[in-house]
Amino acid sequence: MYRRNNEAADRMRERRRVEDAAPRLITQVPLLKSLRLTLSFRRGDVKIGDASYVRVVVVQTAPALFNIACSDPNCRDGGHNITSSLIKSLRAGTADFSGEEPCQGAMGASGTPCGCTLLYDAQATYEKG
Numbered sequence: 001m002y003r004r005n006n007e008a009a010d011r012m013r014e015r016r017r018v019e020d021a022a023p024r025l026i027t028q029v030p031l032l033k034s035l036r037l038t039l040s041f042r043r044g045d046v047k048i049g050d051a052s053y054v055r056v057v058v059v060q061t062a063p064a065l066f067n068i069a070c071s072d073p074n075c076r077d078g079g080h081n082i083t084s085s086l087i088k089s090l091r092a093g094t095a096d097f098s099g100e101e102p103c104q105g106a107m108g109a110s111g112t113p114c115g116c117t118l119l120y121d122a123q124a125t126y127e128k129g
Contacts, residue, residue, distance in 0.1 A: 015067070022063035029090040031126045032059050038121040041071040048116075070103045072116050078105015080118035090124055097122050 025032065040052035048071055066086050070078035080101040089097045098121040103114040 015069075018067075019063045019065055022065040024060075025057065025062040025064045026060055028064040028087055031093070032090055032124060033127050034123075034125045035059055035062075035090070036123045037066075039068060040119045042117050042119060043072075043115055047119075068101075068118055068120075070105055070114060070116055072103075072105075072107075072114060074107055075103060075105040075114045075116065076108060078103040078114045078116070080104075082118065082120060086122065089122070093126055095124055095126075 025035075035057040037055045037057065038052075039055060041048040064083070064087060066081070066083045068080040068082065070080065072078070080103055082099065082101050085099050085101075098119070100120070101118045103116040103118070105114040105116075106112060107114055
């Protein structure tokens with residue numbers, strides 16, 4: 001149990017280090033005023049109900065990095081990197097958009113692909129430019 005907690009803490013520290021090193025969202029999309037992400041997950045065609053949540057992004061301080069952890073606790077080295085698609089839509093000034101991103105991880109020692117998919121809906125507002 002201790003080893004598992006230690007591994008999780010190591011992953012969290014690495015995630016924070018990468019976020020701290022990333023450029024800030026406001027420098028990448030200067031006219032962005034607000035951003036709200038609704039995130040949910042599915043495995044195959046089945047939506048995972050307990051793993052849905054809303055993330056309100058603090059635009060002034062947020063990193064321009066959107067790497068969402070996989071919702072499956074058995075997934076190893078997985079996650080959903082939606083940074084490029086999000087930044088592209090935000091730079092285009094799109095107010096409402098959505099997308100999906102499959103997990104790149106594997107299940108435990110077997111190495112079987114995770115199969116979890118992140119579904120996201122974004123609502124953004126912009127300063128008049």
